[in-house]
Amino acid sequence: MLNIYVLAGLIGIVCGLRAMTGPAVVSWAAYLGLLPVADTWLDFLSYPATPYILTALAVLELIADQLPQTPPRIVPVQFGTRILTGAVCGAALAFGVAPITGLVLGAVGAIIGTLVGYTVRRKLVAANGGRDFPVALAEDVIAIAAAIGIVVMAS
Numbered sequence: 001m002l003n004i005y006v007l008a009g010l011i012g013i014v015c016g017l018r019a020m021t022g023p024a025v026v027s028w029a030a031y032l033g034l035l036p037v038a039d040t041w042l043d044f045l046s047y048p049a050t051p052y053i054l055t056a057l058a059v060l061e062l063i064a065d066q067l068p069q070t071p072p073r074i075v076p077v078q079f080g081t082r083i084l085t086g087a088v089c090g091a092a093l094a095f096g097v098a099p100i101t102g103l104v105l106g107a108v109g110a111i112i113g114t115l116v117g118y119t120v121r122r123k124l125v126a127a128n129g130g131r132d133f134p135v136a137l138a139e140d141v142i143a144i145a146a147a148i149g150i151v152v153m154a155s
Helices: 004-019 021-031 052-066 076-093 101-128 131-155
Strands: none
Touching: 004 021, 004 052, 004 101, 004 131, 021 052, 021 076, 021 131, 052 101, 052 131, 076 131
């Protein structure tokens, strides 16, 4: 099993790729009782409605990402959202051990995921003749699969 701190950083990287995918998967794990966040400041993740709301937001993000007018992930609001969601997800994964450390590692992972994801996507789109859709779709699949794998390993 990977170290919980590594997993906290990795879920942050996922949030850097897709801001709402990590929170959606983490909230499902919390709701199902797989993460020890009940009766903590992260208890909202385990509320019955939360995974449904966050899943809907994640799906909307996946759709919006395909639209040409969607700003890049490095604009301040999007970047800040990714750092915040990475921090919350990192804290949730590491809550039973060291939530503040998880929070910091999740935020750092989100910064890395945002910057590296942005750079790699731009290069892959350029190498693909400017076609963004296949690159974005591959990134979606990677983010979803990684989030599920990370949360399973953490629980």
